Amino acid sequence: MIFERQDYQQECINNIISVLEDFDFDAHNAENLKTCLDKFYATHTMPIKNLSNKLNLDILMETGTGKTFTYLNLIFELHSKFKQNKFIIFVPRKAILESVKQNIKLTKDYFYTQYHKHLKAYVYSDTKSQEAIINHYIKNTDELSVLILTNSAIDKKDNILNKSHEALFNTESIFTNIANLKPISIIDEPHLLKGNAFNTYFSQINALYFRFGATFPKYKEIKKKEHVLSNMVYCLDSINAFNNYLVKQIRTHTIIQDNNTPYLIKGNNKEKYGIFSYFVNGIEKQKRINKNQDLGDLDSKFRGICLINVDKDKAYLSNGETIQAKKSYVLQEDEISRLMAKAIDLHFEKEVELFQKSIKALSLFFIPSIEDFRGENPFIKNAFERIYKQKREQVLKQNLPQEYRTYLNQDFDKDQVLRVHQGYFSGDSQKNAKTKESGKENIEANDIKMILEEKEKLLSFQTPLRFIFSVWALQEGWDNPNIFTLTKLANSTSETSRHQQVGRGLRLCVNNEGKRITHSFVDYDDSAFFDINYLDMVVSSEERGFIERLQKEIEDSSFSLSGDILTEEFLEHLGLDKRQINRLLIRLEDLGCLEFDKQSNSYKIIAQIYEAMKNENIKVLLGEQYMEILEAFKPRENRHDYLTDANKTNEKINIRQSLAQEFKELWHSINKQAKIVYENINQTHLVESIIESFNAKSIHKEYISYEKKVYDSKNNRIITEKLENIAAKEYAHTLHKNLPQLLIEFAKANQKRHEELPLSFLLKLYNHPKLNKQSFINSPKAAFQALQDCIKEELHKNLLQSVSYDFSQNTFSNERFDPLYTPDKHPRQSIEKHMLGKYISKNIPSDNYLYEKAVCDSKIEEEITLDTLKLNDYQIQVFAKLPKLSIPTPYKSYEPDFAYLLKDAKGQKIFFVCESKGYDKESDIPAQERKKIDYAEKFFEKLGESMQNKNIKVYFHTRINKQNLLQVLEEVLQRSDNDR
Known part of the structure; x- marks a missing residue:
């Protein structure tokens, strides 16, 4: 596995270090921490600033974003910055403990290269393990070490750790001796560690602790307010994580069974209404029915029948019948088979595509009971094998890449036993441990070990196992980045949330080299990113309301705006009181951004709110809170929906065919795939500036260290007597030998970011007599990283003077799928709405607009679609919003x-490309965005020069919010006249 620090993880750690700069680690005083937080909040914005009187710092991080990696990194930072040596990680379940152990093992070498320190981990499991805890963790106070405990290790009086031990020189318990060290604690998934018994013993530590969780309880959900979010220092909630391309998209498939009878989702006896679920053309819908209202919309058989009363779980109808709220369900065998068949189809659909990208696809099934997989007559296991073999035979008849066909050939062992599936259930970790002790191993034990502990092996194409079955043993603490299909064959328990279940597959996938497929890995191409990183969730239609409830769980765990509803709760999170909330909702409704839906009793978002928030009345209403609240409505770059219903067909917008014929030449001229190249670089000046910047950096030698520890019998402890570097790592010879390959790899790394740096330039730079070669001898990896940073920094200072674009004549920006034209260049009949924007305008667009409806993300975009302009010498033949045109820049695609x-x-002809900005003046455009615009201008300048038809001119211009389009076009025409 390849590990690399992500910016958001580093931001989390930086926030924590910033808070603790003035913290007294000897006193561990809550008032001191509160003062530190006050100082931090003066310069940092958090969704909530609920201060507690405790020693906690809270970190909200979405499942799948590397929470464990982040807090392990934090341990090293706290040791490095504040000389803290002792840590405890508390986890609620054995599976999470095993996951933490595995993470420590996998990251061992990575963190050593960063900090030149190893983290020693101790786990309490039995009487044997307590000896190591006493003799090393407790007595060796100089050792950087962490103790990993489940709550069950300390939450009872009779637990071993709560008893004294003869190896200790006092009568206090082992845990009291641990607490006396004042270890810094990390609580993983704190929403599962709220019990009084745990807190009774945990409070003995009375030292700084961090709560890392993806879910924190809300005030109204619990009685004890100390468990809610407080002292927050970092927030990466579910929606924010998705908006920043840090987790997979969720696509839910509902398999419709024969029984589609409407049923009650919830009833409200006080207000006399019920929310009912029903199906239309295979798509689940929900409708609010009030008392005395006809139920015919739910199903024609209820026509003329009214709702006469309702309570929480039952609706009473005028014909004497009742409709109950289904709390649980048991699927029939044929229903389970249909769900598995759909899941296997989805698996095969994506597996061949992912295989060619060196990504192994895994699927996870939640099943009713262990007996269904390991019993004497395990129906689910047998049915899976039968269905899988059938589907596999169908796949093998297709035209497949030979490598993938070879991969499928390892599905069976020499005895023709299928090897692609295995179960992991409660108790398997203990079974695995006993297998290790006995020295006996079998295929099942090896598979169980692989599922739980050997993530890299499970992700290898050499391993045929890729379908995993569990009741619910694989929960918090277990996930795998390459789970692409997750299927529910059983009802959830009351404690199991839908968000927890999908969380097992939210992490971004990795390829066979262990490289994570991030947004930057695919050059910030949204389509390429979501073509890979999506999770198919397969559920039965018996799971009524699954999508809506999952959406609500995601929203409830977030502080970011999501979906099409603006809730009062979201505005409360922003710090608004009841009066402000009511007035703001009405004001936004008057401005055409919201529409009140009586059925759901909520406000639907029908237009972008950000621009409307600049209304003067809203500024007055919000006062000092205005800027902070405005930021919460800022449009996001990621326009995809986090959760989609795969049963629904994407809404489409018709393309005007006659205009599409006119637009075709323009589209295929500008929609070119391009690469940044650097020409006419003033190499002498550039080389000198890079060398000056590089030589100013301190790159230290890498050493092999010697550490001597001795046992102090008087005080019954181990002390570090000697720590010294005994030898420097010698890279001089190997560096000279491997230099050509290192430089080639360095050049390739830059090319991957669409920047072509000539190898000759890199050689000239490296061979320059003034370059500090000792840095490369000290640490080649660190030196090349520093050199890359210096090149980018210095090159981009005067980048536009030397930048150019190389156009591929026969390849296009959106090569995999052209949303406007077919491969033989005929216009498509329609385009999917999401490719153009989020909101459909109620106004009919201009006659020469390419689409029949105006889809937009902002008010300025809507106004553009309505423009009907007349120019003196030129006519606007056709104009359109561009569905996807990516221009590579060093600052992400534009x-x-x-x-x-x-x-x-x-x-x-003039091909004019316009970028519309919702800023009041050009100086308001952020510097990073301004740089991208500069690149776009250079792109279209070079594109115009490359046009084969000299009777066509290409221009690019930015239109600011208050700037008249006619004025912009006249500027373009003036430029055209000057160019003649």
Whole structure:
């Protein structure tokens, strides 16, 4: 597995270090911590600033974003910055403990290269393990070490750790001796560690502790307020994580069974209404029915029948019948088979595509009971094997890559036993431990070990296992980045949330080299990213309301705006009182951003709110809170929905066919795949500036260290007597030998980011007599990283003077799928709505607009679609919002939003691409965005020069919010006249 620090993880750690700069680690005083937090909040914005009187710091991190890696990194930082040596990680379950152990093992070498320290881990499991805890963790106070405990290790008086031991020189218990060290604690998944017994013993430590969780309880959900979020220092909630491309998209498939009868989701006796679930064309819908209202919309057989009363679990109808709220369900065998068949189909659909990208696909099934997989007549196991073999035979008849066909050939062992599936259940970890002790191993034991502990082996194409079955043993603490299909064959327990279940497959996938497929890995291409990183969730139609309840769980665990509903709870999170909330909702409704839905008793978002928030009345209403609340409505770059219903077909917008014929030449001219190249670089000046910057960096030698420890019998403890570097790592010879390959790899790494740095330039730079070669001898890896940073920094200072673009004549920006034209260049009939924007305008667009409806993300975009302009010499033949046009820049890809085809009487054409910005003036555009615009201008300048038809001119311009389009076009036409 390849490990690398992510920016958001580093931000979390930086926030914590910032808070603790003035913290007294000897006193561990809550008032001192509160003062530190006050100082931190003065310069950092958090969704909530609920201060507690305790020693906790809270970190909200979505499942699958590397929470464990982050707090392990934090341990090393606290040791490095504040000389803290002793830590405890508390986890609620054995599976999480095993996951933490595995993470420590996998990251051991990575953290050593970063900190030149090893973290010694101790786990309490039996009487034997307590000896190591006493003799090393407790007595060796100089050792950087962590104790990993479940709550069950300390939450009872009779537990071993709560008793004294003869190896200790006092009568206090082992845990009291641990507490006396004042170890810094990390509580993983704190929502599962709220019990009084645990807190009674945990409070003995009375030292700084961190609560890392993806879920924190809300005030109204619990009686004890100390468990809610407080002293927050970092927030990466579910929606924020998705918006920043840190987790997979969720696509839910509902398999419709024969019984589609409407049923009650919930009833409200006080207000006399019920929320009912029903199906239309295989798609689940929900409807609110009030008392005395006809139920015919739910099903024609209820026509003329009214709701006469309702309580929490039952609706009473006028014909004497009742409709009950189903709390649980048991699937019939044929229903389970249908769900498995769908899951296997989805698996095969994506497996061949992922295989060619060196990504192994895994699938996870939640089943009713262990007997269904390991019993004498295990129906689910037998049915899976039968269905899988059938589907596999169908797949093998297709035209497959030979390598993938070879991969499928290892599905069976020499005795023709299927090897692709295995179960992991409660108790398997103990079974695995006993197998280790006995020295006996079998295929089942090896598979169990692999599922729980050997993530890298499970991800290898050499391992045929890729379908995993569990009742619910694989929960918090277990996930795998390459779970792409997750199927529910059983009802959830009351304690199991839908969000927890999908969390087993939310982590971004990795390829066969252990490289995570991040947004940057695919060059910030949204389509490429979500073509890979999505999780198929397969559920039965018996699981009524699954999507809505999952959506609510995601929203409830987040502080970010999501979906199409603006809730009062979200506005409460922003710090608004009841009066402000009511007035703001009404104001936004008056401005056309919200629409009140009586059925759901909620406000639907029908237009972008961010621009409307700039209304003067809203500024007055919000006062000092205005800027902070405005930020919460800022449009996001990621326009995809976190949760989608795969049963629904994507809404489509018709393309005007006659205009599409006119637009075709423009589209295929600008939609070119391009690579940044650097030309006419002033190499002498550039080389000198890079060398000056590089030589200013301190890159230290890597050493092999010697550490001597001795036992102090008087005090019954181990002390470090000697710590010294005994030898420097010698890279001089190997560096000289491997230099050509290192430079080639360095050049390739830059090319992957669409930046072409000539190898000759890198050689000239490396061989320059002023370059400090000792840095490369000290640490080649650190030196090359520093050199890369220096090159980028210095090169980009005057980048636009030397940048150019190399266009591929026969390849296109969205090569895999052109949303406007077929491969033989015919216009498509329609385009999916999400490719153009989020909101459909109620106004009909201009006659020369490419689409029949205006789909937009902002008010300025809507106004553009309505423009009907007349120019003196030119006519606007057709204009359109661009569905996907990516221009590579060093600052992520840039996507202009509108393009115009202008033509004069002589046949002269102008292709004009316009970027519309919702800023009041040009100086308001952020510096990073301004740089991307500069690159876009250079892109279209070079594109115009490369046009084979010289009767066509290409121009790019930015239109600011208050700038008239006619004025912009006149500037473009003036440029065209000057170019003649």
